[in-house]
Amino acid sequence: MPASAARKHDVFQALADPTRRSMIRLLADGEMPVTAISGHYPISRTAVSKHLRVLAEAGLVKERKIGRETRYRLEPDPLLELKRWLSYFDRYWDNKLSALKRMVEAGGEDGEDGWGPAEWRKPKKDA
Amino acid sequence: MPASAARKHDVFQALADPTRRSMIRLLADGEMPVTAISGHYPISRTAVSKHLRVLAEAGLVKERKIGRETRYRLEPDPLLELKRWLSYFDRYWDNKLSALKRMVEAGGEDGEDGWGPAEWRKPKKDA
DNA sequence: TTGACATGAAACCCAAAGGTTTCGTAAAAT
DNA sequence: ATTTTACGAAACCTTTGGGTTTCATGTCAA
Missing domain, CATH: 1.10.10.10 (Winged helix-like DNA-binding domain superfamily/Winged helix DNA-binding domain)
Structure with missing residues (x-):
């Protein structure tokens, strides 16, 4: 709220x-x-x-x-949003846990931040 | 480098x-x-x-x-720079020591005459 | 060789960003 | 009551940013 x-x-x-x-x-x-x-x-x-x-x-x-x-x-507080966004890339630095982490993330986390409209996410039909 | x-x-x-x-x-x-x-x-x-x-x-x-x-x-890699910058604010949500720190900061700041911190110095000549 | 594909460079547009100055107003201070 | 002080609003200016279209070039395919 x-x-x-x-x-x-x-x-x-x-x-x-x-x-x-x-x-x-x-x-x-x-x-x-x-x-x-x-x-x-x-x-x-x-x-x-x-x-x-x-x-x-x-x-x-x-x-x-x-x-x-x-x-x-x-x-x-808003800085946490940044932190969260950044955490998406954690797999690059701290491997180790990254495998697990990725599995967890794959479970439906869909940050809405700078993703832009869903229309942008259309699968690439290109080459 | x-x-x-x-x-x-x-x-x-x-x-x-x-x-x-x-x-x-x-x-x-x-x-x-x-x-x-x-x-x-x-x-x-x-x-x-x-x-x-x-x-x-x-x-x-x-x-x-x-x-x-x-x-x-x-x-x-450059994202680490961001991460580092962000870590400056860890004290805010990463409490423990911050609680103490905040108490120190808060000391006597209630009254509106508290022109305390020397950092508030010189009012620059207004345009 | 000829033609289609992949991409960067250039020239241009318009809106937004960062600044400044000028002015108005409310709250101290005198 | 008058003057300072603290601040925001408005109008304005210039640079940057994101976008587009057009053009040139290098590479792959026929």
Whole structure:
């Protein structure tokens, strides 16, 4: 329910920008108001604000108004999605368990992330 | 070293696109020529080709020419970079020590006068 | 040799992304 | 009451991104 809210931006896209990546690291140390965050970057405060909004839309940060300031804090949950996606490739690094793992995965896990519409999945009729 | 080849695109950026994400999953099942890959997507073969190049520049795939066709195969190494980056946040869901850490962080942060952390320094001159 | 197949390169389009500046407004501070 | 401070919204600009179509080239098949 709460975690899987309709996110306008997906986490992959949100993390594509280095500044944004840096920001969530910054926020990993705690809540911070916009101006303070802005102090860490060579871009305008407004630009920082926009980045924060993208992060918020991806569910990676959450804001909270305190008087005239808006504090942002990290919301790490969406990163799990990334982790999960990544785990698909685990077989490449940690073999050992990979055989078993693959069997388990074969049992119906069908991540819907970047798979795109099912139409794309048509069997290859090509050569 | 091979792994750290000069990558024009970083892995985060490469994975930002859902089609590209899908592609490397496709290739996880084995080497494949462009036209075959192309058969899985509703876009032109040329577009697919471009995506493949982005992936290649990020080091995520490698190409190999066989006669008149070019086969692409997954090169999962760069994903480790992602994994490593992600591990920075392990403390959030991988509790134990994090509980302590959070208590420390949370110490006295309730009152709104808590302009604590020195990291919040200098407000940069607003535009 | 002639022709069909596989693929990359080029030129072009349009929408989205990242920035900036300017302005408005609400909450401190004085 | 007036001025600062903190911030978002809007309008605007320029670059990048994903897509397409057309063209050129190398390779396999007849």
